[in-house]
Amino acid sequence: MKNFWYLVAAYATIWTALWVYLLHLSQKNKALRAELRVLQAQLEKVLTK
Amino acid sequence: MPTWWAVMLVVMVFPGIYACRNRVFHALVLGLTMHIALLLVFLYAPTEQMQGMVQKIFYFHVAAALTMFGAFLLVCVASSMYLWKQAEWWDAIACSAAEIGVVFCTLVLITGPLWARPIWGTWWSWDPTLTLTLVLWLIYVAYLLLRLETSAPQRARFAAIVGIIGFVDVPLIRWSVEKWRTLHPKPVLVQAGGTTGLTSAMLLTFLVCLGAFVLLFFYLLRERVSLAQSQHALAVVRQEIDEHCAG
Numbered sequence: 473m474k475n476f477w478y479l480v481a482a483y484a485t486i487w488t489a490l491w492v493y494l495l496h497l498s499q500k501n502k503a504l505r506a507e508l509r510v511l512q513a514q515l516e517k518v519l520t521k
Numbered sequence: 522m523p524t525w526w527a528v529m530l531v532v533m534v535f536p537g538i539y540a541c542r543n544r545v546f547h548a549l550v551l552g553l554t555m556h557i558a559l560l561l562v563f564l565y566a567p568t569e570q571m572q573g574m575v576q577k578i579f580y581f582h583v584a585a586a587l588t589m590f591g592a593f594l595l596v597c598v599a600s601s602m603y604l605w606k607q608a609e610w611w612d613a614i615a616c617s618a619a620e621i622g623v624v625f626c627t628l629v630l631i632t633g634p635l636w637a638r639p640i641w642g643t644w645w646s647w648d649p650t651l652t653l654t655l656v657l658w659l660i661y662v663a664y665l666l667l668r669l670e671t672s673a674p675q676r677a678r679f680a681a682i683v684g685i686i687g688f689v690d691v692p693l694i695r696w697s698v699e700k701w702r703t704l705h706p707k708p709v710l711v712q713a714g715g716t717t718g719l720t721s722a723m724l725l726t727f728l729v730c731l732g733a734f735v736l737l738f739f740y741l742l743r744e745r746v747s748l749a750q751s752q753h754a755l756a757v758v759r760q761e762i763d764e765h766c767a768g
Contacts, residue, residue: 475575475639482578482635486585486628490737493624497744504751511758518765 544743551740554733558726566726578636580727583710584734585628590691592622592738593661597688600681609753612677615684617745619664621738626658641704648703653694660687 562580569576599615602608633651634644645651664687667680698708709718710727717724 474573478575478635478639479577482632483581485631485635486581489624489628489631494741494744497741497748501744501748501751504748504755508751508755508758511755511762515758515762515765518762 547736547740547743551733551736554729554736558730558733561726561729566723567720572640575636575639578632580730581734582629582632582636583727584730585625585632587731588734588738589622589625589629590695591735592618592625593657593688593691596622596661596664596684600684603681604678604685607674612681613746613749613753614742615681616665616668617742617749619661619668619684620745621741623658623661623665624741625734625738626654626661630654630658637704646704648705649697649701650694650703650705653690653697657687657690657694660690 558580562577566577566580568574595618596615599611599618603611603615633654637646638644660683664680664683667676667683697703698705712718719727
């Protein structure tokens with residue numbers, strides 16, 4: 473079990489970093505899509521006036 | 522089967538799942554492969570006699586490095602296509618692959634020292650392989666900084682040139698691992714004559730880990746390209762609204 477904590481640190485870093493990045497991508501994507509829907513609705517309003 | 526062909530088979534087959542365009546199916550296959558990879562690393566692969574448990578960092582460190590090289594190759598190809606065709610889609614692919622490549626390169630640069638400390642007795646050594654990998658990370662961080670804030674075509678073209686030139690560093694890293702006598706070990710995965718320095722259990726574990734990382738890369742690429750397309754659509758709608766308001 474010598475050097476076990478280096479292994480734990482390496483795997484914890486990999487999974488934490490990947491989850492944080494994936495979460496960041498999906499949240500940014502969700503926010504952008506919501507903003508796009510609002511703007512498209514605004515554009516339709518402007519066009520129908 | 523020669524090791525090189527086994528590696529190529531994994532790298533070529535898994536992107537096929539990306540092509541099926543079903544996000545849920547892709548996520549399921551990715552989750553399953555990741556679980557199998559972890560089980561193989563900790564329960565199946567033998568513990569290396571000289572290095573002990575810490576050698577198990579190898580499976581994800583090398584898989585992340587190979588995926589990173591693939592990501593930067595994609596940046597190079599997509600940037601060339603963007604300069605040739607001037608199509609936004611190629612630019613979105615290049616920018617997305619660069620960002621994911623930097624994430625994988627960061628993982629390589631963190632897991633490497635965590636492996637080196639107990640084996641070499643030092644966190645970092647300025648040997649050619651490590652230095653060139655750090656340079657590669659800096660090149661593509663610079664590429665991403667160029668892409669910040671603006672999507673002006675002139676800046677996209679300049680970034681594409683950086684993306685292509687930056688790839689020159691990748692074969693240099695490979696060459697430095699093979700030719701320079703440094704602290705970094707010589708390639709064990711594929712050696713001269715297409716043989717491998719790994720046992721069959723280690724090789725199988727590594728190939729599953731590589732497959733999992735290739736799947737992960739394409740899953741992240743799918744998400745990141747979708748983000749780039751949403752950003753582009755948003756810019757188009759904003760421009761239309763501004764034009765109507767001005768008119």
